[in-house]
Amino acid sequence: MQKILVEGGYPLNGKVRVSGAKNSAVALLPAAILADSKVMIEGLPQISDVDTLSDLLEEIGGTVSWKGQTLHIDPSQMTSMPLPNGKVKKLRASYYFMGAMLGRFKQAVIGLPGGCHLGPRPIDQHIKGFEALGAKVTNEQGAIYLRADELRGARIYLDVVSVGATINIMLAAVKAKGKTIIENAAREPEIIDVATLLTSMGAKIKGAGTDVIRIEGVDTLTGCMHTIIPDRIEAGTYTILAAAQGEKVLIDNVIPQHLEPLLAKLREMGVSIEEGDEQLLIQPAKRLKSVDIKTLVHPGFPTDLQQPFTSLLTRAHGTGIVTDTIYQARFKHIDELRRMNAQIKVEGGSAIVSGPVQLEGAKVKASDLRAGAALIVAGLMADGVTEITGLEHIDRGYEQITEKLSNLGAKIWREEMSEEEIEQFQNS
Numbered sequence: 001m002q003k004i005l006v007e008g009g010y011p012l013n014g015k016v017r018v019s020g021a022k023n024s025a026v027a028l029l030p031a032a033i034l035a036d037s038k039v040m041i042e043g044l045p046q047i048s049d050v051d052t053l054s055d056l057l058e059e060i061g062g063t064v065s066w067k068g069q070t071l072h073i074d075p076s077q078m079t080s081m082p083l084p085n086g087k088v089k090k091l092r093a094s095y096y097f098m099g100a101m102l103g104r105f106k107q108a109v110i111g112l113p114g115g116c117h118l119g120p121r122p123i124d125q126h127i128k129g130f131e132a133l134g135a136k137v138t139n140e141q142g143a144i145y146l147r148a149d150e151l152r153g154a155r156i157y158l159d160v161v162s163v164g165a166t167i168n169i170m171l172a173a174v175k176a177k178g179k180t181i182i183e184n185a186a187r188e189p190e191i192i193d194v195a196t197l198l199t200s201m202g203a204k205i206k207g208a209g210t211d212v213i214r215i216e217g218v219d220t221l222t223g224c225m226h227t228i229i230p231d232r233i234e235a236g237t238y239t240i241l242a243a244a245q246g247e248k249v250l251i252d253n254v255i256p257q258h259l260e261p262l263l264a265k266l267r268e269m270g271v272s273i274e275e276g277d278e279q280l281l282i283q284p285a286k287r288l289k290s291v292d293i294k295t296l297v298h299p300g301f302p303t304d305l306q307q308p309f310t311s312l313l314t315r316a317h318g319t320g321i322v323t324d325t326i327y328q329a330r331f332k333h334i335d336e337l338r339r340m341n342a343q344i345k346v347e348g349g350s351a352i353v354s355g356p357v358q359l360e361g362a363k364v365k366a367s368d369l370r371a372g373a374a375l376i377v378a379g380l381m382a383d384g385v386t387e388i389t390g391l392e393h394i395d396r397g398y399e400q401i402t403e404k405l406s407n408l409g410a411k412i413w414r415e416e417m418s419e420e421e422i423e424q425f426q427n428s
């Protein structure tokens with residue numbers, strides 16, 4: 001088991017290339033189940049979530065191999081093998097196996113999803129969608145059983161705008177008989193990316209990226225080649241890092257429109273941002289001014305950037321209020337930031353950050369993926385050395401984070417934990 005060490009205070013300079021989007025990748029891999037021949041996906045991030053999903057595709061009979069940056073998935077020999085336990089529980093996105101296996105085999109057994117603990121994360125809207133399409137869904141000893149004689153298109157109104165439910169219902173509906181309409185659908189770029197892959201496979205989908213998605217079911221889907229979109233959350237994390245500790249940082253392979261809410265807030269704080277077609281040039285503010293943020297469904301401020309943004313606010317002048325309307329309990333990073341001398345109070349669903357303060361290096365623990373990113377931002381700004389444990393979360397979503405940051409001039413490295421440290425970590 002490893003930990004990350006960061007010696008703060010070194011300025012970041014140079015270029016960083018953003019990887020493929022994790023939250024697309026975790027849906028694109030299961031989507032390949034629906035094809036009857038080889039699906040090739042280019043530019044996937046090499047993160048542990050992609051490895052786990054590749055293993056799951058192999059468990060159900062698929063053949064998966066890397067050729068350079070492209071993952072080749074041959075789904076032709078896959079079967080409707082039940083996946084009640086094991087790797088399926090390692091990540092939340094394994095719930096996309098429900099929609100994809102139901103779509104192809106009319107049945108699936110999937111262990112209830114794991115993933116980051118951000119407070120309650122129900123999947124009732126996914127299940128409502130599957131049932132509307134004609135599936136019988138039961139929960140037996142922590143696994144979801146889905147079975148349908150036939151899937152029929154339906155009109156489905158989501159009570160909550162959900163990325164996962166929107167994608168899962170698309171996966172189940174593309175081969176259903178007749179027309180499906182998803183109303184109050186989520187509009188994230190990752191949904192468009194999955195719809196693009198499915199369309200290349202032969203699916204008929206209109207309206208992905210709007211709140212009404214129309215799907216006309218088809219009988220067969222075939223293999224294709226797809227290039228994944230860049231990761232807007234990884235890009236946003238590096239943009240925040242550049243605003244916190246950069247001199248002149250170029251973020252490459254980014255779609256600037258995907259980051260509008262973050263860029264608007266950073267400009268309000270005084271950060272200089274130049275937008276190119278696929279690049280952002282970030283230069284820090286002489287004096288960072290505090291702002292309030294409220295996370296909302298896309299195209300609002302993304303909840304996944306709320307935690308790293310909170311670290312940046314500790315350096316800003318004034319008081320900033322961070323409100324997360326998507327996950328009201330996504331504040332586990334705050335205690336760790338406090339250990340580093342941050343002045344933050346949590347009241348109700350908001351964190352109130354007072355600044356500026358000089359953060360101090362400390363021993364901290366990443367409780368989830370984006371909390372890990374928040375601690376790295378904090379560590380780079382802090383005086384002295386910060387030790388971050390809980391890397392299994394960070395490695396689920398950030399490709400080569402220590403290498404990318406070292407290339408920008410950060411002092412960051414990994415070390416093996418001693419047995420005593422591992423024991424302390426496990427008991428904490």
Ligand code: EPU
Nearest residue numbers: 023093120121122123124125126160162163164304326369
């Ligand atoms: N919700 C329900 N019922 C449902 C589904 C969702 O009440 O059936 C609620 C959730 O509890 C939450 C809100 O709806 O309050 C939005 O949840 P959503 O379903 O959109 O989230 P998700 O699909 O489970 C994805 C990302 C998350 C990201 C959220 C919000 C993936 C694999 N995960 O989760 O990413 O925070 O959308 O944008 O795409 C991360 O990358 O760190 C991460 C957690």
